[in-house]
Amino acid sequence: MGDTWSVLILRDASRGMTQFDQFRTSLGIAPNILSRRLKALTEAGVLAKRRYSERPPRDEYVLTEAGREFLPIMAALGEWGRRHNGGGAALSQLVADDTGEPVRAVVVDAASGKRLDQVPMHLVMPLGS
Template sequence: MDIEKLSSGTCPISRALALVGDAWSALILRDASRGMTQFDQFRTSLGIAPNILSRRLKALTEAGVLEKRRYSERPPRDEYILTPAGTDFLPILAAMGEWGRRHNGAGELSQLVNPATGARVEAVVVDRATGELLSPANMRLEMPA
């Protein structure tokens, strides 16, 4: 896959996928949204090989989705904090979770809840201008001329 071509083309979906388009990256961002910041926390939660985790954290940091901060000099230890771009990705993860619940939702599943009310959150994608739920009936992709 030509990441350079994906990240510079006219399609915003391919540009997004170039930054966070693999399962490990999305799951790291999910865990970061749950308050995990340290390498070992991510490794334990995900069961990911350390070399793969290192590469994904580096890529997410270079993409500006996570920020690497040193929290210990001796021994040197870093933490990974969501940037505003990373925080902006969280509703996308919520929508992906709803899709997964609907189309692959057998068994016991975690759920999003509103921390103020405790009520289950059902993520949907809406048009900001109209408030309408997005569907094939009210959207189409137009390419630049």
């Protein structure tokens, strides 16, 4: 997930793209790089590879549960980028299906419902790390 291509592939998958050529056209990515990224995302369990044609053999790539759970993280990263590096036009924006209004992503603590950027906190390393 740490490279730009992987995040962009997941963004496109969240938009409904599933086929190699769709990703390649959307991203303008070299086929060998796309193949490696799709393989890595599949091995990481965020995409699943499914055969949709036997002749010729063709596969599609769909988001797994882990991939769908990454979408709010991408939304939070995009929100952070718009707030702190928003000099240019947004490449994409989440909108609510029911209202069409832009979604403003925030990260909250599931237990308290409080925004994490408003909660004093620190990182604790487990013993033996």
